[in-house]
Amino acid sequence: MSTLTFALLQSSLHWLDKKANLAMFEKQLANITNQPDLIVLPETFATGFAVNLDCGEAENGSVLSWLKAQAKHYNAVIAGSVLVTQGSKKANRFYWVQPNGEVSYYDKRHLFCLGNEGEFVVAGQTREVFELNGFKILPQVCYDLRFPVFQRNNNDYDVMINIANWPAARRNVWDTLLMARAMENLCYVVGVNRVGEDGNGIAHSGGTAVYDFKGE
Template sequence: MSTLTITALQSSLYWLDKDANLAMFNKQLESITHQPDLILLPETFSTGFAINLDCAEPENGKVLTWLKAQAHKHNAFIAGSVLVAQGDKKANRFYWVKPDGEVSYYDKRHLFRLGSEGDYVVAGQARKVFEINGFKLLPQVCYDLRFPVFQRNNNDYDVMINVANWPAVRRHIWDTLLMARAMENLCYVVGVNRVGDDGNGVAHNGGTAVYDFKGDALTKAQDDAEQLVTITLEKAPLDEFKAAFPAYLDADPFTLI
């Protein structure tokens, strides 16, 4: 039976201090008591959401080197988003790093207009699906959650991941959309959010959670707390539910342009 054990890190972040953030995550990773297949970190986990400041990594910078080292050390896939230099702008890049050091990535497609993210960040163009343990995973980053067309499951993924810096003031929307995406796409959904205030004074209260394909919460982190959440997903119940309730076969066809 295919299973996938995921550990998600709900954490505060040090503003613009990569060394402090990486040291903090080192300690958190050392505290994991169950062997995960996949470790998930929040959006912009090394800097905070400092899109307008000079903090972007080079393509093969310190943070990616750290991700490779942690994947090897913990014998697990590890993923999270990092601001990566792209000419005079940045990419909000979701790195997917295997234990053997192989790297894939997805660049955030939908840029947060209210925060002028598009003035500083280049939008990704490609939808990606990654594989692990017989599961197919769709990576998404924060604001992507509001755009269901881009996330439509054409029976091509089993788990949607969203890593975020989602503000507390819109927390109800985060909770509601995670649940909705699970139900409408007949998939597991894993949302990983941060806690604490960032350098712009924006408050975050977490909401890291895992939902099943019926929209039921399988586990949730405590609000306003730094916490590791670990869960093991099983593929058989998902496959059985989709076989009994194949709503995706009745979905309207479309093409993204």
């Protein structure tokens, strides 16, 4: 029977400081004791959720190069979202990077209107499913969690992964929706959120979790 081992990195983030964030995550990765198949980082792990600021990466920028290096070094798939420049806007891009350097991605579909994300970020148009160790995996980013129709399981995935910068003020919503998505789709759900206060003064309380198809 196939297995899938995760390393889920819940952390505070240095606001707009890519160098500090990447160095911090390198230290956290070095402390992993068991060999994971998949390493998952939070949404916008290199910058924080600074969608309105000039912090977009090039398509093949330094953060993607870093992800490739970590995937190769740890012989594991590594995933996390990066703000990638797309013309005058950005994409909130969930990267899926394999140890052999192969890159797949999903662009966040549902943009956070209360944070004016749609003014600065281009919404993704496609639903993607990745595969690892025989498991089919649906990538989602933060606000996507509130749209169950988009996540409906048509027997095309086994695990849903949502990475987020989900505020502490709505932590109960995060916890409840992760559980609900697992039960209604009869799948495993992995949620990875950040902690700490961001540059806009918004607090985050984590809640990184894994639920089985019974919501447990």
